[in-house]
Amino acid sequence: MTSAGFHPHDHHRCIADAMAAAEAHCAANRLHLTPVRRRTLEILLSEHRALGAYDILSRLNADGFGGQPPVAYRALDFLTTHGFVHKIEALNAYVACANPGSDGASHAPAFLICRACGKVEEAEADPAKGPLARAAREAGFAIERAVVEAQGLCPACHDGAS
């Protein structure tokens, strides 16, 4: 199941479901979804886009949370460690996970990033099945983590442009 980033959907519901899943996962695993962490996740869920740490920080400020970089980075560290948020390496930015708590830390997300509207869709493109896994096998390389980020144009921007 992929995120609905590129298509119209009940976004309020989309946020509520993700927050509920995060809360359930935290409750089940003795994790503290504190106010800063919760708000950070809400901020990221509010858009299907990747936000920079300093974007997030300034929104946290607006909500009365501490104003220094470590505040944002620590919240992001918690959220990424537990699989609620992913970092988009190609953008040095962060995006909410589409299926949080699905299995904690070990799913293998791939991302489709629209360079026009900035929306990010998360796909479960398990690299274990692709040419990457074959190349690794041939090289005797043991993959622990894979960064897979496709950049291009989403359906809407592709049709609208050129």
Add this chain to the structure above:
Amino acid sequence: MTSAGFHPHDHHRCIADAMAAAEAHCAANRLHLTPVRRRTLEILLSEHRALGAYDILSRLNADGFGGQPPVAYRALDFLTTHGFVHKIEALNAYVACANPGSDGASHAPAFLICRACGKVEEAEADPAKGPLARAAREAGFAIERAVVEAQGLCPACHDGAS
């Protein structure tokens, strides 16, 4: 054909071949492989590892080239634009291309990055054939560029460790 990063090889030859290929490609395309650019490429070729821009910069300094960041970044920009060097997004670092000039800009490299020794091997894991391409097709997404970076342990580090 993959790079020989993880296996013993005639490294002097490996460097010489890559430099020759770069020179040929530049000559054929009216590109200037100036001293800074050439030296930058040599630095990256000297190791099968990804180096940060400031690492490269300090090595350039040692060789008498200008000492400001733009010097390194401009050389890297030239080299990446023309396919002689790739950026490893997950590390914010740069690595020499294993098969430069193969087709200029449009090959689809994937990387195997050893977290222990730092070596990087470039594989031609064409994403067009993998699950990523299928996910994109289903989503109506037009991929223009794909970042594929696997992190883990190379054969040597995998055997040596635990």
Add this chain to the structure above:
DNA sequence: CATGATATGTTATACTATATCAAGCGTGAT
């Protein structure tokens, strides 16, 4: 209540990258 683990506040700093303007240096056109 004491204790230890977890989380947050705060300051400072490190690391990565680019904008901008000035100067040098070839190549080719007139």
Add this chain to the structure above:
DNA sequence: ATCACGCTTGATATAGTATAACATATCATG
């Protein structure tokens, strides 16, 4: 020849991303 132009480099400043280190607060538990 020299002028004009494009490309490359020099140099200063600043923007953007991330973490180290230490102090304080909070809370569950013994």
